[in-house]
Amino acid sequence: MKQVLILFCFCISLSTMAQQQAGPIREAMANYDYETALGLISKETPTPQLTFQKAQALRGLNRYREALEAFREVVAGEPENLRAIIEMAECCKLSGRFTEGLKSYEQALALTPENKYLQLQRISLLCIMEQYAQARRFCHEVMANDSSTAVMRLMAQAQEGLMRPDSALYYYKTIVEKEPHDYLSVAKLANLHINTNAPQEAITVTEKYREKDSTNIYVNRQNAQAYCLTKDYRKAIDRYEYLVNQGDSTRMTSYYLGMSYYAIEDYYGAHDFLRIAYKYDPKNINVLYYLGRACAKTSWKKEGVAMLNEAINLAIPSDSIMINLYNGLADCCYYASMYKEQVEAYKEIYKYNPRKKIMLYTIGAAYQDYLKDNKNAEKYLELFLKTKPKGEGEDPKMEKGTLVLGEMTHYTVAERRLNTIRKEQFFKEGQKE
Numbered sequence: 001m002k003q004v005l006i007l008f009c010f011c012i013s014l015s016t017m018a019q020q021q022a023g024p025i026r027e028a029m030a031n032y033d034y035e036t037a038l039g040l041i042s043k044e045t046p047t048p049q050l051t052f053q054k055a056q057a058l059r060g061l062n063r064y065r066e067a068l069e070a071f072r073e074v075v076a077g078e079p080e081n082l083r084a085i086i087e088m089a090e091c092c093k094l095s096g097r098f099t100e101g102l103k104s105y106e107q108a109l110a111l112t113p114e115n116k117y118l119q120l121q122r123i124s125l126l127c128i129m130e131q132y133a134q135a136r137r138f139c140h141e142v143m144a145n146d147s148s149t150a151v152m153r154l155m156a157q158a159q160e161g162l163m164r165p166d167s168a169l170y171y172y173k174t175i176v177e178k179e180p181h182d183y184l185s186v187a188k189l190a191n192l193h194i195n196t197n198a199p200q201e202a203i204t205v206t207e208k209y210r211e212k213d214s215t216n217i218y219v220n221r222q223n224a225q226a227y228c229l230t231k232d233y234r235k236a237i238d239r240y241e242y243l244v245n246q247g248d249s250t251r252m253t254s255y256y257l258g259m260s261y262y263a264i265e266d267y268y269g270a271h272d273f274l275r276i277a278y279k280y281d282p283k284n285i286n287v288l289y290y291l292g293r294a295c296a297k298t299s300w301k302k303e304g305v306a307m308l309n310e311a312i313n314l315a316i317p318s319d320s321i322m323i324n325l326y327n328g329l330a331d332c333c334y335y336a337s338m339y340k341e342q343v344e345a346y347k348e349i350y351k352y353n354p355r356k357k358i359m360l361y362t363i364g365a366a367y368q369d370y371l372k373d374n375k376n377a378e379k380y381l382e383l384f385l386k387t388k389p390k391g392e393g394e395d396p397k398m399e400k401g402t403l404v405l406g407e408m409t410h411y412t413v414a415e416r417r418l419n420t421i422r423k424e425q426f427f428k429e430g431q432k433e
Contacts, residue, residue, distance in 0.1 A: 024036075024040055025037055025040045025041060025044075025050075025053060028040060029053060029056065029057065032060060034057035034058075034060045034061050035061070037053065037054075037057045038054060038057050038058070038061075041053060041054045041057070048074055048077055048078060048081075051070050051073055051074050052070075052071075052074050052083075052084060052087075054070050055067045055068075055070030055071045055074065055084075055087065055091075056087065058070060059087070059090075059091050059094070064091055064094055064095035065095065067091050068088065068091045068092065068095060068097070071084055071087055071088035071091055072088065074088075075088055080111060082108055082111050082112060085104055085107050085108045085111070086104075086105075086108050086118070088104050089101045089102075089104030089105045089107075089108060089121070090121075092104055093121075093125055093128075098125060098128060098129045099129075101125055102122065102125055102126070102129070105118055105121055105122040105125065106122070109122065116142070116146065119138065119141075119142050120142070120150060120151070120154065122138060123135050123138050123139055123142070123151075123154045123158075124154060126138065126158075127154060127157050127158060127161065130161060132157075132158045132159075132161035132162045133158075133162065135154065135157075135158040135161075136155065136158040136159065136162065139151060139154055139155040139158055140155075143155065149175045149178055149179050149182065149185075152171045152174060152175050153171070153175055153184075153185060155171050156168045156171035156172045156175070156185075156188070159171065160188075160192070165192055165195070165196050168192055169189065169192050169193075169196075172185050172188050172189035172192065173189060176189055176205070180208075180209070180212070181212065181213075183209065183213070183216045183218055183219055184218065186205060186206065186209045186219050187206075187216075187218040187219050187221070187222050189202075189205050190202040190205050190206050190219070190222035190223070190226065191222055193205065193226070194222065194225060194226055194229065199225075199226040199227075199229040199230050200226070200230060202222055202223070202225075202226035203223065203226045203227065203230065206219050206220075206222050206223035206226065207223065210223065215246075217243060217246060217248060220239055220242065220243055221243065221248075221252070221253065223239055224236050224239035224240045224243065224253075224256065224257075225252070225256055227239060228240075228256045228259065228260050231263070233260040233261075233263045233264050234260075234264065236256065236257075236260045237257065237260045237261065237264070240253055240256060240257035240260065241257070244257065249276060250280075251276075251277055251280035251281060254273045254274070254276035254277040254280070255273070255274065255277035255287060257269075257273045258270045258271075258272070258273030258274035258275075258276075258277055258290070258291075258294075259274070259290060261273065262274070262290050262293070262294055267294045267297040267298050268294075268298050270290065270291075270294040271291065271294040271295060271298050271300065274287060274290055274291040274294060275291060277291075278291055283314060285311050285314050285315055288307045288308070288310050288311035288314070289307075289308065289311050291304075291307050292304040292305070292306075292307030292308040292311065293308075295307060319352045319353065322348070322352050323349055323352050323353055326345045326346075326348045326349045326352070327345075327349060329341075329345040330342050330345035330346055330349070333345060339366065339370035339371050340371060342366060342370070343363055343366045343367060343370075343371065346359055346362055346363045346366060347363060350363070357384060357387040358384075358410060360380050360381075360383045360384035360387070361380070361381065361384040361410050361413075361414050363380045364376075364377045364378075364379070364380030364381035364383075364384060364414070364417070365377070365381075365417065367380065368381075368417060368421065374421045374424065374425065377417070377421060378418060378421050378422075381414045381417055381418050381421075382418070384410075384411070384414050385411060385414055385415065385418070388411045
């Protein structure tokens with residue numbers, strides 16, 4: 001009896017100590033003091049509960065890789081621990097491990113198929129992964145029993161991703177009708193109107209929202225852009241200046257504000273904001289063009305010249321790029337048996353590089369072999385032969401087991417081709433007589 005009593009007291013002592021030690025950990029976790037929590041946990045004998053808390057603390061400190069390892073450890077030992085699986089999925093999502101995160105959500109849904117939170121998180125992740133068709137399918141399944149705006153918002157996102165703007169517009173409009181204070185849906189709806197060339201509709205939607213809240217940065221951005229696109233530049237400037245005063249110096253805000261100033265011939269204002277847009281996107285031809293024009297009409301005239309020259313250089317591809325493109329086009333035309341188009345591509349190559357005389361031979365041979373057009377074949381082969389330099393010919397070479405014809409050898413072959421064409425022409429003319 002005495003031994004039992006001693007054992008009982010010992011167990012109570014251990015339990016009390018564990019509770020005393022767990023208390024500070026819980027308190028640190030509750031106060032988001034994750035560094036302290038991790039320090040306390042490291043001093044304890046590992047248990048599934050402590051490993052779970054460790055993973056939470058690591059996630060709270062954005063140490064996702066370590067957090068994920070800890071969550072995996074918990075789930076490996078307790079494969080039906082729903083909370084640990086969900087936390088693991090969330091951690092995967094935050095760390096960019098989307099495929100693993102999706103598998104974790106599927107694992108959690110296998111344990112609780114009707115869990116609405118998990119259903120929405122799965123759809124949200126599918127949208128992030130741009131798997132819009134699958135996201136739409138799951139949205140339809142959820143919407144059979146749920147018509148909440150949360151589901152409709154995901155459906156609208158999926159429809160937008162599938163390039164179905166009409167369907168996306170329908171869902172965003174429905175959301176805004178149900179929840180007129182949903183600023184993200186208002187901004188999305190306005191952006192869709194802008195993208196479908198209906199800026200006046202965007203103005204209507206955003207102005208209605210601004211009657212309730214004129215400060216929202218996302219709605220004001222769409223509102224300002226819509227005014228700019230309808231050429232109401234002074235109204236656009238008013239909206240964009242408000243955004244700038246609120247600390248918005250993003251590329252799009254700077255670009256459209258600069259363009260609005262340019263449109264009303266306030267070139268100094270245009271210069272200031274297009275200069276900011278240029279820092280974000282120095283290779284944007286539109287920015288370079290309008291910034292250069294604004295520079296020319298203000299105090300930065302030489303800089304304006306440099307900007308326009310840069311825009312021209314970007315707008316006109318280099319000769320080497322064009323030659324590569326037309327070479328590729330010629331190959332594609334050959335394999336598609338589009339020989340006329342192939343010859344036209346060869347002509348473009350020669351136009352960009354007239355020093356490459358061999359192209360005249362290539363064009364002539366193509367006319368002769370593929371198009372059976374001896375008249376044009378003769379024309380280009382004669383042009384090629386006129387470029388023949390004085391001197392002796394050269395013998396064909398072997399490179400890696402392949403016969404390689406030098407330019408001088410091509411002149412010999414061109415002469416043979418011309419002789420063949422002229423013989424055929426002679427016999428044809430003789431038969432006519």
